[in-house]
Amino acid sequence: MSDTGVMSSAPGPSVPPLRVLELYSGIGGMHFALNSCGVPAEVVAAVDINTTANHIYAHNFPLTPLWGKSIEGIQLGDFNQLSIDVILMSPPCQPFTRLGLKRDVVDQRTKSFLYVLELLPRLSPPPRFILLENVKGFEESCARNALVEALDQCGYSYKEIMVSPTSVGIPNSRLRYFLIAKHSDEDFCANAHSKILECFPVHAEPGVCEQSTEAPHQPQGPFLYKLETAEEVQKKLQQNQDPSIRQIQDFLEPNVDLDQYLLPPKTLLRYANILDIVRPICRRSICFTKGYGRYVEGTGSVLHTSPKAQMEAVFRGLAELSEEQRLERLQTLSLRYFTPREVANLMGFPLTFEFPEDVPLKQRYKVLGNSLNVVVVSKLLQILLS
Numbered sequence: 033m034s035d036t037g038v039m040s041s042a043p044g045p046s047v048p049p050l051r052v053l054e055l056y057s058g059i060g061g062m063h064f065a066l067n068s069c070g071v072p073a074e075v076v077a078a079v080d081i082n083t084t085a086n087h088i089y090a091h092n093f094p095l096t097p098l099w100g101k102s103i104e105g106i107q108l109g110d111f112n113q114l115s116i117d118v119i120l121m122s123p124p125c126q127p128f129t130r131l132g133l134k135r136d137v138v139d140q141r142t143k144s145f146l147y148v149l150e151l152l153p154r155l156s157p158p159p160r161f162i163l164l165e166n167v168k169g170f171e172e173s174c175a176r177n178a179l180v181e182a183l184d185q186c187g188y189s190y191k192e193i194m195v196s197p198t199s200v201g202i203p204n205s206r207l208r209y210f211l212i213a214k215h216s217d218e219d220f221c222a223n224a225h226s227k228i229l230e231c232f233p234v235h236a237e238p239g240v241c242e243q244s245t246e247a248p249h250q251p252q253g254p255f256l257y258k259l260e261t262a263e264e265v266q267k268k269l270q271q272n273q274d275p276s277i278r279q280i281q282d283f284l285e286p287n288v289d290l291d292q293y294l295l296p297p298k299t300l301l302r303y304a305n306i307l308d309i310v311r312p313i314c315r316r317s318i319c320f321t322k323g324y325g326r327y328v329e330g331t332g333s334v335l336h337t338s339p340k341a342q343m344e345a346v347f348r349g350l351a352e353l354s355e356e357q358r359l360e361r362l363q364t365l366s367l368r369y370f371t372p373r374e375v376a377n378l379m380g381f382p383l384t385f386e387f388p389e390d391v392p393l394k395q396r397y398k399v400l401g402n403s404l405n406v407v408v409v410s411k412l413l414q415i416l417l418s
């Protein structure tokens with residue numbers, strides 16, 4: 033493969049590579065997925081307004097034209113000049129997150145996406161394929177309704193899928209909404225979009241799933257230790273015993289500088305009870321969000337690196353101890369953050385992915401948290417494009 037991401041095709045009558053527009057390109061999760069999906073394709077333009085993300089994107093894809101401007105400021109003619117075959121996009125998800133205000137189409141951050149929908153019927157030639165990624169919650173939004181309406185009007189067939197990296201054997205939860213669409217000239221099962229699939233569609237049979245994914249659950253008290261219910265503990269145990277999912281240790285760096293990544297005493301004392309703690313032999317971790325390393329609750333798992341200390345023993349009766357004793361006990365676990373490289377590994381980024389040296393640690397976590405699982409998207413692209 034060349035530096036531009038163009039896959040070299042086998043000798044014989046050559047099919048020109050698909051011309052791909054990557055909107056909301058961030059650090060290039062879609063581009064990496066495209067490169068690994070096995071279909072000859074070239075990103076002819078990537079668009080994003082975030083300067084840090086663009087710096088990282090340009091470092092990894094120096095030859096790809098990167099438009100550092102807002103999508104709604106780009107004219108139809110500029111897009112049409114690109115002769116686009118494929119649109120890949122992950123619009124901002126804050127207007128749709130379950131815990132957010134859910135301002136949906138009235139949120140300013142949805143404006144550019146509505147502009148894309150407005151442009152869709154006027155793109156010439158019409159893109160043959162579209163892939164969109166967003167958070168769980170998007171499926172019940174007005175923005176999603178506007179999207180499927182535009183697709184119907186423009187003659188696309190589509191499938192909606194909700195999957196997590198656990199379905200490709202990666203020990204990380206990141207349940208996301210995907211929509212894959214083909215223009216009617218392409219062969220795609222017509223009535224395939226009646227319901228949201230909770231697994232990868234099997235190529236030939238729409239609505240048939242390859243394997244099931246994690247089920248949503250609502251924990252019920254009482255808590256055991258560490259503010260965890262018996263049900264939560266049971267679920268984690270089950271996840272850790274699922275041999276179809278790899279172990280966390282396969283995604284770790286060999287020599288991590290503990291001084292840089294150990295949780296500071298303040299964090300340990302204040303938040304120990306709500307940390308999601310995993311060991312290298314575990315087969316699970318929670319979703320890494322853009323606040324990882326800055327905030328604690330629900331932003332991503334931390335790693336228990338000491339092989340000797342037992343979690344249960346450390347947490348049992350902890351509340352009754354003095355601050356000094358609590359800290360001493362907690363420190364025996366040697367809890368550390370995952371490094372950005374390890375987070376990238378768990379998000380399916382290839383080893384060729386690199387951060388430029390000048391990007392600070394918190395920014396690295398932030399852009400990764402905004403990105404996507406490359407292996408999951410690559411698999412969806414195989415289904416869509418081949």
Ligand SMILES: C[S@@+](CC[C@H](N)C(=O)[O-])C[C@H]1O[C@@H](n2cnc3c(N)ncnc32)[C@H](O)[C@@H]1O
Binds near residue numbers: 102141399402
């Ligand atoms: C969910 S992230 C997409 C991340 C990307 N797929 C990746 O792999 O990193 C959304 C991105 O949209 C960008 N963005 C938001 N509004 C935009 C706009 N109006 N025009 C261009 N980019 C925008 C943000 O800077 C952010 O990088």
